Amino acid sequence: MTLFRWSICLLAILVYEVTCLKVQYEGDQVLKITPKTSNQAQYMKELTHEWLLDLWKPESSEGINPGREVHVRVPLSHVQLMKEKLQEQQIPFKIMINDVQKLISYATTKHLQRISLETYDYTIYHPMNEIYHWMEEINEKHSDLVTKRYLGHTYEHRPIYYFKVGWPSDKKKKVILMDCGFHAREWVSVAFCQWFVKEILATHKDDPVLTNVLKQVDLYIIPILNIDGYIYTWTKERLWRKNRAIYNETCTGVDLNRNFDAHWCTIGASRDCSSNTFCGSEPASEPETKAMVSLVEKIKSDILGYLTFHSYGQMILLPYGYTTTPSKDHDAMMEAASRAVSKMKEKHNNEYAVGSSCLVINYFDSGSSGDWATEIGIKYSYTFELRDNGTYGFQLPEEQIKPTCEETTTAVMTMFEYFNEKYLENSAVSVTSMKLNVLLSCILCMYYVLTH
Structure with a gap:
């Protein structure tokens, strides 16, 4: 019975480590958002800071500019509200990754x-x-x-x-x-x-x-x-x-x-x-x-x-x-x-x-x-x-x-x-150069013989 209890405890610890200690991303989505105006870009910057969102592209909110794609991971708790806010502000977006956890390697x-x-x-x-x-x-x-x-x-x-x-x-x-x-x-x-x-x-x-x-x-x-x-x-x-x-x-x-x-x-x-x-x-x-x-x-x-x-x-x-x-x-x-x-x-x-x-x-x-x-x-x-x-x-x-x-x-x-x-020195080039030097020397020698 004691062994059985220890086995149950060990199993519980292992399950806890896998399911509780690791950060989980079930339901998190990565959105591709493209602000069209300066006001929309500014709104995205403010939202990123307010919600502490994980920007994938660009690496910092300073890079959020009109016409430039923004890739951002949105936690499940904020996904629906995020989409509603984007729609209210008429900011175009697409779902890039529907469920981040499904792509996490096992x-x-x-x-x-x-x-x-x-x-x-x-x-x-x-x-x-x-x-x-x-x-x-x-x-x-x-x-x-x-x-x-x-x-x-x-x-x-x-x-x-x-x-x-x-x-x-x-x-x-x-x-x-x-x-x-x-x-x-x-x-x-x-x-x-x-x-x-x-x-x-x-x-x-x-x-x-x-x-x-x-x-x-x-x-x-x-x-x-x-x-x-x-x-x-x-x-x-x-x-x-x-x-x-x-x-x-x-x-x-x-x-x-x-x-x-x-x-x-x-x-x-x-x-x-x-x-x-x-x-x-x-x-x-x-x-x-x-x-x-x-x-x-x-x-x-x-x-x-x-x-x-x-x-x-x-x-x-x-x-x-x-x-x-x-x-x-x-x-x-x-x-x-x-x-x-x-x-x-x-x-x-x-x-x-x-x-x-x-x-x-x-x-x-x-x-x-x-x-x-x-x-x-x-x-x-x-x-x-x-x-x-x-x-x-x-x-x-x-x-x-x-x-x-x-x-x-x-x-x-x-x-x-x-x-x-x-x-870099190239052996093929060196050999070619040496042959050219020999040929030139021969030509000069022949010229000297013929003219003297």
Whole structure:
């Protein structure tokens, strides 16, 4: 009888953890709202603040403007009233997601055992313990090309690692820095970094451009920066965005991509610690940001490119987010990015926009890592917003991981081709040059003999 009672208690605890401790989204809807006038846009801003609504697009209420789509999650308790208010104000809207909870992944129940590198599935979302294990196995089995390095720690004192990928060299090498997982709920970003590492390891010997790049460039790849927040989306609140810093009893989390020293917290960011775009107490106030800044400061003179991956929106964004003034290398950056989006379209016929952040998104933000990278002298700095355009938003289904990663890998490889062409020594070019020099020498010798 005692065993039976203990079994009932254990079952009750498990049910409680699954049904009570996690934030639930049954009946929540995501609405696509398009204010047509300035008054309607202002009304939406006020409603967003009053009801503390979860804006998916734009990221802050400052970006709500006439004619621009607003994607917003509305809790079940407010859905009907929201629709009535929109109708009263004659603001057009459509239901984008009818029931958010139905799109929440049940993947947490599938990850009960340790898995090997050979059976690792890159087409599903993985919890953090599996990603840690995957990183360790990559480091062990590909030690000729890959080194796992310690970047720093999170607010909750979890280790942040990155991969250094490249062939050993006696010469000083350039660096391309890539990161994923700034925003906790953007799971497809984290999936991409894992996919990309897999692709590098599988193709580097057969791809002459990639082979040449890895001889002269080290790739620094941070598979996930916001580890605390990511774990929180698996265990407590799937749509959590920020890190897990505690500022007071009611305020938790900083938007890490508003925490960099690039016109920090001047526009498109909030000093309100309850906001999704809270910029922190000062630039690089968070240990995750500090760790990244520390690494970059040591190697910034060697960094050729910085690529940061997010979702959603299907865009490749250039600096800046806080001003319409283009960066000094804007034209070169546009050339590389335009090539990339053309190749992406060839892969799955999917359209990606490209251009300066504030112009493409049509609202301003400050403190982003992309702008900061440009301002400290990194020539090529891009923010990738991966799939989709809003059908699923942050709930991108697992069946779209593969095509998303394939087209994004195509874009990155196209940029590598551009870098290889413009900045790296190319063995084929060197051989051709040598042959031309020999031919020219022969011609000069013949001319000398014939004229003397």
